[in-house]
Amino acid sequence: MKSPSHPRDRGIPEATVARLPLYLRALHGMAERGTATVSSEDLAVAAGVNSAKLRKDLSHLGSYGTRGVGYDVEYLVYQISRELGLTQDWAVAIVGVGNLGRALANYGGFVSRGFRVAALIDADPEVVGDDIAGLNVEHIDELEAVIQRRGVSIVVLATPAAAAQKVCDRVVAVGVTSILNFAPVVLSVPESVDVRKVDLSIELQILAFHEQRKAGGPLMAVDSQ
Missing domain, CATH: 1.10.10.10 (Winged helix-like DNA-binding domain superfamily/Winged helix DNA-binding domain)
Structure with missing residues (x-):
């Protein structure tokens, strides 16, 4: 699309x-x-x-x-x-079907907002072939073919950090220009590609900062020298 x-x-x-x-x-x-x-x-x-x-x-x-x-x-x-752009039907592929990927696949709010999970992809042979939310998990070796066959417009990366850039490069090479990244790593992409990063650990650290301040936590030490 x-x-x-x-x-x-x-x-x-x-x-x-x-x-x-x-x-x-x-x-x-x-x-x-x-x-x-x-x-x-x-x-x-x-x-x-x-x-x-x-x-x-x-x-x-x-x-x-x-x-x-x-x-x-x-x-x-x-x-x-x-x-x-939500009046269109956007096909989404989730790459990485661990706990987070499974939770995203089972989330029911995507369809009502114009998004349809069209593919689940993973590298683990123990996971490939599983049925999740009515979709069969496909092998990472088939990534490009699955994206093209399902008309995927948006890819969600829920992979380990070490694998994220390589997967990103592959989806960009096949024409995907919109990526939602849950992996704890900054991705390098061409200017024409939009990446939105979701880092739960960073959000929790920001909340911890505010909690510490509300509790009268440590202030920055002043150098007396």
Whole structure:
């Protein structure tokens, strides 16, 4: 599947793009509760941003709401989904089917957001052939063929750190330009390839820092010399 042009190519700031999924998540919750319209203030609170920033973000989509009424929830869901490319069906391959890969494969929230796990790939002979979430785990030797055969647009890397760059090089060589990386390593990719990194250990360390400060933990020592 051909990737759509990036929002940044149309003048939408990266910071705005990063917040659009927050708005979409809040809007989905409102739609499920039967909410037809929402004010910028209420949507901002639900998304955890300030209302002025939200209004500016949505103006990049051409959505300004109606004074005294607010935003139409259903239409705003459509606008944001279209901008993020979620009105299409994106085939995803998960490479690395350990505990994390299995959890991702079994996550039910992908389909409702426009993503379909189309392939599971691993190097372990003990894992290859397993049936997970209705998919047969295929061998890493078949990586390129599987990506092409299943029309994969996005690859999720849940491999050990030592294997991540090699797998990354192979998926890029076969034409994949969007990678979600869970491996604890920084990947080297061409400028045309988008990589989003998810490092749970770093997030936990940041939380530990804040917990320590809230508890009155150690401050930076002052050099008396």
